[in-house]
Amino acid sequence: MLAHNTKISKAFDRGSMMRPTVWNNKIHVLGLVLLLVASLANAADPARMETLTVGGTGSAMPLIGQFAQAYGSLEPNVKVRVVDPPLGSNGAIRAVLAGAVDLAVLGKPLTEAEKAQGCQDWELGRTPFLVVTERKLPLPGFTVEQLAAIYSGKMTTWSDGSPIRLVVRNLFESDTLILRKMSPDMDRAVDVALARPGMLVAANDLENIDLLERTPDSLGTSNLALVQAQNRKLNALPINGKEPTLAAMRQGTYPYSKSIYLARGPKLSPVAQGFLEFILSASGKEILDRAGYVPAPSQP
Template sequence: MLARLIFILMLLVALPVHANEKMKFGGTGSGLELVRQLGNLYAKQHKNLNVQIVPSLGSTGGIKALQAGALDLAITARPVKPEEKGVESIQLCRTPLVFAVNPATSISNINAGDLVQLYGNVSQTWPDGGRVRVVLRPEAETTTKMLRGISPAIDQALTLAKARPGMIMAVTDQDNLKVIQKTPGAFGLTSLAMVTAEQAKVQLVSFNGVEPTLQALVQGRYPLVRDYYLVARTPVSATAQNFINFARSAKGASLFKALHCLSVEQR
C-alpha cells in the first residue's frame, strides 16, 4: 500500500505544471477597452491565459514599452514609423472619429465653419444658451493632427485655442471622455469604438450633416477616420502571432462590428 502511494505521488510530481500565461497590452487609450474585450474573448479559448492591460500610454508610449519588452503587443492609432526599429504594425480595424458633446447639450450637427468659430472662440455659447467648453488634446495626439488636417482655417483656430488661458486639456483618451461626460457644455473629439466599448454617456453629433456611422464610413460619406493597429516585436513570436490571427478572424471581426469598428477583413 505504501509503495503504491509513493508511486502515485511520484507520478503527480512528474506531471508538468502549467502556470497561467500572461499577455500584456498597452498603447492608445481609445483602444484599450477594445483590446481588453478582444483579449477576454481570446482567453475563452485559452483557459490558462491572463490578459493584462496597462493604463493609457499613448501610441508612441505603447510602442516604446513594447520595444523595451514591457508589453507583449501594443494597440496604436497609427502605424509604426520607419525610425521605430524592431517592431511592425498590423492594421486591425477602422472606426469613425466623432465629435461628442456633454449629453445635456442640445446640438445634433457641427460643420467645418462651426469648428472654426468654436476653437477660435467666436462662438462662446451653444444654441441652447449653455457655455461652450472646448476640450483640447496634446499636440502629439493623433486626434489633434487629424483635426488640424480638416482645413487651414480650423488649423489656425486650434492654434489660437491652444494659446488661450484657462482651456481644458485632457492628456489621455480616458480623461477626454470623462471630461466631456461630466462637464456641462463640453465638446471634444473621440472615436465611435471607444464610446461604444466604454458605454460612455456622451452625445455624438453629425459632421457636415453626416451621422458618424459605420455605414457612412464604408460608403465614403463620413470623412473622419480612426484606424487601430496591433504592434508586435520582430520577429513576431508564436504567442503574438496567434493572437493577431485571432484578432483578424471571423470572431474578431464580429466583436469589432459590435463595437462599431470595421475589421480590415470586412472591407
C-alpha cells in the same frame, strides 16, 4: 423455519449478485468525476499559465478586453495583461520598442523611423470619429468652418448663449491629428486652442470622455466604438450636416473616421505571436464588427 431461512438465503444471494453492478457504476461515476476535475485543473493550472502584456490607446481598451476574453476561452493557460491606466499611442510605441509590452494597440500608424527599428503594424479597423457634447439632443451640429472658429476662440457660445467648454487633447494625440486634417483652417485653429490659457486637456481617451461627460456645455472629440463600449452619456453632433453613424461611414457619406492599429516590436514571444494571429484572424474581425468597427481588409 427452514423455508424462512431459505428465503433469506435466496434474497441474500440476489443481493450479492447485484452488488458488483452497483459498485461498478459507482466506480465509473467516480472515474468520470476525477477526469473532469483533472481536466479543469489542467485548464487553469497556475503553474502552466503564460502571460503577455498589451498596452495602448485608451480608446481601444474595451476592445482589447474583448479580444482577451475570447482568446482565454480558446487558450485557458494564457493570461493577457492590459496596462492600466492606458499608455496612449505614443507611450505604447515607446514601450513596444523597448520590449516593455508584447503588443501595442495604437490610434495611429507607425512612422517609417519606428518601423526601421524593427516594429511592424497592422490596421485592424476604423470607427466614426466624433465631435461630442454632454448637452442634450437635438442639436444642429457644426460645419468644419464653425469648429475651426470654436477651437481658435472666435466662436465661444452655443446657440442659446451658454459658453462652449472645450476639452482638447495633447499635441501628438490621434484625435488632434484627425482634427488637423479636416482643413487648413482647422489645422491652424488646433495650434491656437492648445496655446489658449485655462483649457481642459485630457491625457488619454478615457480621461477625455470623463471630462466631457461631467463638464457642463462640453465640446470635444471621441469615437463611436469607445462611447458605445463605455455607455457614456455623450451625444455626437453632425459635421457639415452628416450624421456620424457606422452605416454612413460604411457608405462613405460620413468621411471622418478613427483607425486602430496593432503593433509588435523587434522581438515577439510564441505566446504573443498566438494572440496576434488570433486578433488578425476571422474570429478577430467578428469581434471588431460587434465592437463598432469596420474591419480592415485582410493583410498579408
